[in-house]
Amino acid sequence: MSEPLRIALAGLGTVGGGVIRLIETNAALIARRAGRPIVITAISARNRSKDRGVDLSGYAWEDDMVILGERPDVDVVVELVGGADGPALALARTTFEAGKALVTANKAMIAHHGLELAGRAEAAKVAFKFEAAVAGGIPAIKGLREGAAANRIERVYGILNGTCNYILSTMEDTGRDFADVLAEAQAKGYAEADPTFDIDGIDAAHKLSILSSIAFGTAIDFRSVTATGIRRVLAADIAQADALGYYIRLIGMADTEIDAEGNRRLFQRVHPHLVHRDHPLAHVDGATNAVVAEGNFVGRLLFQGAGAGDGPTASAVVADLIDIARGDVGAPFSIPVAELDAAAPAETGHRRGKAYLRFSVADRPGVLAEITAAMRDAGVSIESLIQKGRAGDGGEGDSDQVLVAMVTHEGPESAIAEAMRLLEGSPSLSEPPLVMHLLEE
Amino acid sequence: MSEPLRIALAGLGTVGGGVIRLIETNAALIARRAGRPIVITAISARNRSKDRGVDLSGYAWEDDMVILGERPDVDVVVELVGGADGPALALARTTFEAGKALVTANKAMIAHHGLELAGRAEAAKVAFKFEAAVAGGIPAIKGLREGAAANRIERVYGILNGTCNYILSTMEDTGRDFADVLAEAQAKGYAEADPTFDIDGIDAAHKLSILSSIAFGTAIDFRSVTATGIRRVLAADIAQADALGYYIRLIGMADTEIDAEGNRRLFQRVHPHLVHRDHPLAHVDGATNAVVAEGNFVGRLLFQGAGAGDGPTASAVVADLIDIARGDVGAPFSIPVAELDAAAPAETGHRRGKAYLRFSVADRPGVLAEITAAMRDAGVSIESLIQKGRAGDGGEGDSDQVLVAMVTHEGPESAIAEAMRLLEGSPSLSEPPLVMHLLEE
Numbered sequence: 001m002s003e004p005l006r007i008a009l010a011g012l013g014t015v016g017g018g019v020i021r022l023i024e025t026n027a028a029l030i031a032r033r034a035g036r037p038i039v040i041t042a043i044s045a046r047n048r049s050k051d052r053g054v055d056l057s058g059y060a061w062e063d064d065m066v067i068l069g070e071r072p073d074v075d076v077v078v079e080l081v082g083g084a085d086g087p088a089l090a091l092a093r094t095t096f097e098a099g100k101a102l103v104t105a106n107k108a109m110i111a112h113h114g115l116e117l118a119g120r121a122e123a124a125k126v127a128f129k130f131e132a133a134v135a136g137g138i139p140a141i142k143g144l145r146e147g148a149a150a151n152r153i154e155r156v157y158g159i160l161n162g163t164c165n166y167i168l169s170t171m172e173d174t175g176r177d178f179a180d181v182l183a184e185a186q187a188k189g190y191a192e193a194d195p196t197f198d199i200d201g202i203d204a205a206h207k208l209s210i211l212s213s214i215a216f217g218t219a220i221d222f223r224s225v226t227a228t229g230i231r232r233v234l235a236a237d238i239a240q241a242d243a244l245g246y247y248i249r250l251i252g253m254a255d256t257e258i259d260a261e262g263n264r265r266l267f268q269r270v271h272p273h274l275v276h277r278d279h280p281l282a283h284v285d286g287a288t289n290a291v292v293a294e295g296n297f298v299g300r301l302l303f304q305g306a307g308a309g310d311g312p313t314a315s316a317v318v319a320d321l322i323d324i325a326r327g328d329v330g331a332p333f334s335i336p337v338a339e340l341d342a343a344a345p346a347e348t349g350h351r352r353g354k355a356y357l358r359f360s361v362a363d364r365p366g367v368l369a370e371i372t373a374a375m376r377d378a379g380v381s382i383e384s385l386i387q388k389g390r391a392g393d394g395g396e397g398d399s400d401q402v403l404v405a406m407v408t409h410e411g412p413e414s415a416i417a418e419a420m421r422l423l424e425g426s427p428s429l430s431e432p433p434l435v436m437h438l439l440e441e
Numbered sequence: 442m443s444e445p446l447r448i449a450l451a452g453l454g455t456v457g458g459g460v461i462r463l464i465e466t467n468a469a470l471i472a473r474r475a476g477r478p479i480v481i482t483a484i485s486a487r488n489r490s491k492d493r494g495v496d497l498s499g500y501a502w503e504d505d506m507v508i509l510g511e512r513p514d515v516d517v518v519v520e521l522v523g524g525a526d527g528p529a530l531a532l533a534r535t536t537f538e539a540g541k542a543l544v545t546a547n548k549a550m551i552a553h554h555g556l557e558l559a560g561r562a563e564a565a566k567v568a569f570k571f572e573a574a575v576a577g578g579i580p581a582i583k584g585l586r587e588g589a590a591a592n593r594i595e596r597v598y599g600i601l602n603g604t605c606n607y608i609l610s611t612m613e614d615t616g617r618d619f620a621d622v623l624a625e626a627q628a629k630g631y632a633e634a635d636p637t638f639d640i641d642g643i644d645a646a647h648k649l650s651i652l653s654s655i656a657f658g659t660a661i662d663f664r665s666v667t668a669t670g671i672r673r674v675l676a677a678d679i680a681q682a683d684a685l686g687y688y689i690r691l692i693g694m695a696d697t698e699i700d701a702e703g704n705r706r707l708f709q710r711v712h713p714h715l716v717h718r719d720h721p722l723a724h725v726d727g728a729t730n731a732v733v734a735e736g737n738f739v740g741r742l743l744f745q746g747a748g749a750g751d752g753p754t755a756s757a758v759v760a761d762l763i764d765i766a767r768g769d770v771g772a773p774f775s776i777p778v779a780e781l782d783a784a785a786p787a788e789t790g791h792r793r794g795k796a797y798l799r800f801s802v803a804d805r806p807g808v809l810a811e812i813t814a815a816m817r818d819a820g821v822s823i824e825s826l827i828q829k830g831r832a833g834d835g836g837e838g839d840s841d842q843v844l845v846a847m848v849t850h851e852g853p854e855s856a857i858a859e860a861m862r863l864l865e866g867s868p869s870l871s872e873p874p875l876v877m878h879l880l881e882e
Contacts, residue, residue: 035772137739298752306739311740
């Protein structure tokens with residue numbers, strides 16, 4: 001096993017540069033741990049002439065990155081191009097056709113085409129690994145696929161998007177509002193120019209769909225993940241949550257349930273939650289990510305670390321390469337694709353829990369009566385309620401607006417949905433209510 | 442790979458019973474994930490007739506557990522007998538001699554004989570795995586050996602003993618004193634009748650020596666771990682730490698350094714620390730364990746979960762079995778024993794940091810002057826100092842005693858040691874000072 005493992009690298013952006021730096025910087029210890037050297041032989045990117053601050057002269061260049069998978073001097077292709085389709089997908093298919101292994105950080109491609117690609121990898125008896133696709137440098141996939149492998153996983157959830165967590169924890173620390181903090185995050189490079197994928201929860205949904213497939217042995221099903229982002233969270237919500245002993249975090253949550261016909265169904269939701277301050281996720285601040293897996297024997301496991309960035313992501317990519325160098329050719333989703341269950345999406349209505357509801361209402365008589373009547377008629381029991389002027393929002397023009405925030409007693413989500421339906425279109429509400437679920441200790 | 446992996450189980454205590462329950466309860470999903478069934482064929486324990494609440498009639502019984510390793514119907518021996526030497530060690534040697542794999546939760550045996558056993562396993566080309574030996578159900582060894590494998594590990598540390606963490610966090614929550622909380626923990630079964638190994642830090646030292654070997658590629662060296670337990674921590678210390686923004690935790694800490702001759706040296710210490718409230722370990726409460734690894738690319742990784750108990754420990758044991766069923770026969774300490782460095786123990790004197798010092802002194806004039814003069818003469822700079830009556834201790838007879846607690850500015854540990862030397866034997870001190878290091882954010 002002393003022959004080098006030969007890598008081709010497609011994509012030389014931030015993470016690609018990080019992988020090159022890591023493989024060069026830690027070459028000696030990687031060879032000791034992997035049992036053989038890991039070397040880059042060929043590279044490709046969209047633009048050859050761009051200065052990337054690393055010396056690329058030692059590596060063969062391919063203008064057409066899809067060719068990388070066919071090179072005879074390559075054992076593993078590392079795909080860091082991104083995008084669910086296009087060149088990344090073409091490269092992945094070519095790589096497996098050529099009987100070579102693939103390592104990728106491409107969560108969108110796995111969420112959309114993971115089953116097809118895993119099937120191709122299994123047919124070719126080669127490795128297909130994507131630790132870097134979920135939670136950056138954290139070995140969350142390994143933790144689920146191997147560390148917790150003896151357990152029936154009851155649920156898997158976590159803070160899966162560093163941009164959202166940075167924005168929420170900065171709002172928390174400073175009392176500033178969403179748009180303001182987002183603009184600052186963009187200026188600092190913590191958020192993309194087009195932040196939609198992050199702040200609307202799509203990136204977290206990609207990652208959640210991967211985690212839930214491995215945790216539950218179900219076919220990956222990104223399309224059934226319901227995702228709500230953090231755009232509508234106000235500084236006032238954060239202050240209100242804090243007063244109640246909670247922190248607001250965007251949580252991706254997945255579990256399975258048995259329906260009335262005895263079939264297993266898959267629940268997958270990305271949603272801002274009020275996280276109890278005694279829950280370990282409450283203290284995950286800044287761009288940090290964290291994944292929790294609850295197993296029937298191990299109890300609650302938490303994996304926490306940097307969710308993005310060139311160093312952490314490169315760490316996860318190269319950990320996969322070391323596994324491959326050591327001979328790991330396991331099923332990408334823990335069990336073979338053909339054996340994954342095709343679970344239908346779960347109904348959410350009978351899920352039980354507490355919820356935080358926040359209404360922006362006109363400051364006039366009868367509004368509170370209308371809201372509380374809707375709650376009563378829908379069977380929602382209110383645990384606490386607070387009404388305050390919308391000062392926390394900092395807006396000048398909406399001084400006739402007040403916020404009504406309440407926390408419900410534990411009850412079925414269907415009752416909340418019914419209350420929302422009853423209030424739909426009410427002229428008293430200046431915008432649709434914001435519903436957030438509570439994650440208790 | 443559809444033939445079952447056949448297990449022999451030595452030791453049927455709490456964890457052994459948990460392994461049987463787990464393998465029986467989760468048999469179907471284990472077979473799916475492992476690619477083949479994992480079945481128990483033979484068992485052994487000291488006392489055959491004891492009622493363990495599980496049906497053992499389906500398993501062959503051996504009175505002499507060492508025979509388990511030689512049975513032709515066994516692929517892997519699971520050793521859950523405990524003890525650094527004796528039957529556990531004999532069984533481990535026999536197992537490798539017979540060319541079979543070994544899984545164990547026995548931290549003491551690995552701390553003392555891990556290198557010898559790993560050498561035997563490597564010679565026999567069989568697996569030797571011990572995830573359950575460190576931090577119970579947390580896949581901390583896997584996290585270091587595989588998840589963080591691409592990184593030079595800067596330091597590895599954590600909360601490695603659930604009994605101590607339970608006692609400290611209960612003292613914190615209730616304001617009660619050590620002896621009182623220990624007695625309660627013993628009554629509840631959270632602490633052993635003889636708690637020495639736990640509360641004096643020896644158990645944590647066993648675990649730390651295993652983690653540091655894997656993290657740094659150094660030969661396991663339990664004997665050079667310095668260990669101080671938590672017996673001398675007072676409720677008053679916890680209150681004082683809290684006022685400063687810290688929580689007291691027993692931390693096992695390891696790193697390496699290059700000495701003046703250019704040789705790498707290994708630092709390993711178990712010691713109660715003041716942990717800053719913004720450090721993730723500050724919020725690890727109760728019997729929970731947590732391991733932090735800081736890598737040169739990944740940054741800070743945290744692995745947290747149940748550090749003991751039959752379910753979590755069984756989860757780690759069976760995770761090892763699944764790895765073996767999947768074909769993993771890697772080097773037990775990440776790199777082969779012959780390639781591990783023999784690092785000499787580090788000197789601690791030039792380590793720099795802040796420290797908390799607490800003195801129990803007679804309440805009479807001049808004592809504070811004596812202590813602060815010793816600090817000045819040793820070059821220790823004091824950041825804050827508080828003197829108070831020993832009320833927090835609850836003792837009736839020592840009302841003439843006062844506590845003087847201080848936090849130093851950052852400086853070399855050698856200066857603290859010198860100050861302690863200057864005060865040694867002083868009639869003003871009713872007991873030796875307590876020194877705790879600070880773990881900053």
